[in-house]
Amino acid sequence: MTARIVELRKGVLEKNDLLAAGLRAQFADVDVRVSNWVSSPGTGKTALLELLLARAVERGIVAAALVGDCATDNDAQRLARSGAPVRQIVTEGMCHLEADMIGEHLSGWDLRALDLLVIENVGNLVCPSSYDLGEDVRVALLSVTEGEDKPVKYPQLFHSSDVVVVTKTDLAAAVEWDRDAALAAVAAVNPDATVVETSARTGAGIDDLLDLLSTRTPHLQEAP
């Protein structure tokens, strides 16, 4: 990249950080837990989120979702079946969500009524990691079908995430998933990450993930 582009990109990120800080303060003020889900396309974010939202409804946790995609509102349609409020953000080819898109798409929602807001980012292991969306918890997802070394090949995302969710564990045997190698790869780039192993097919790990996302408040825990 040329020096001018690096400089302009820096400006975009600084502006995004400011907007994200505003969102974070707003979320803390109304006491809603916000998570930002990032993974490759096809890791199973939507399938997992569908189950998580349905489970939240069953447990009386008030949850909502914003879902980002380059095109189509397929994901929002799938998620709406859970009964939770869902809005689609169509990025029209942009490869990640930015804080201003979150702000715009929250308008009209009563955040005070929510316990949990999940933001499903565009499927991309690289670009979303630079953009803070004001979340409490960044979640990196990794399916057992993707290969155990993804965390070390895409260190920026896995390093900047609080939670690593392993998906599709029901397929682990079929794809000869090397669990130890994958956990070692996560630990190599982020020894502090909380790892949750899940399957949208069997429901494994869903309640653990829901507990973690609806109660964890790192911005409060960081206070002295």
Add this chain to the structure above:
Amino acid sequence: MTARIVELRKGVLEKNDLLAAGLRAQFADVDVRVSNWVSSPGTGKTALLELLLARAVERGIVAAALVGDCATDNDAQRLARSGAPVRQIVTEGMCHLEADMIGEHLSGWDLRALDLLVIENVGNLVCPSSYDLGEDVRVALLSVTEGEDKPVKYPQLFHSSDVVVVTKTDLAAAVEWDRDAALAAVAAVNPDATVVETSARTGAGIDDLLDLLSTRTPHLQEAP
């Protein structure tokens, strides 16, 4: 994006297109077939390429590969086992390959000796689609574990590709892959794409893909 960034980005793409046109002329001059492989992280590009290179060696087709990753040279190490020449391009966090990186990493190679050059792009379904690398054939890969609607959710890549490779077909039953739905999604964004169904585990489709990539020359076919 601000107008200034859009303008600068346009300049970067125009410069890339010029460099790519130069590479394309160079490749045509020495009669090497070049393909640019793009997919999500975890689609199985490297596993398939490992098999393709080994099969090329067996069949006396002289092949080489350039592989892009944000970090690590894991992929180059895997591919080098085939006996074919392989070079890693580490993008240090950049989410796609650009034509200038290809030019730099070819230096010292005798392209005249090659029949086939495969460029494995960084795992990303969005950003690489804007960057021409001088390839004859753009290959979009989609694994059966990723979901049938990826082509319509990431239309820019699938629309701009000549070949769509379905990977991991050995897992189709385990993941309840809806083949008809996937082929319809491909046809919806790119009715002219050639679809090849493969499995790196069983070897299915590898020879068909090798035939296609080592003989197809769209830039010559386009001549009147």
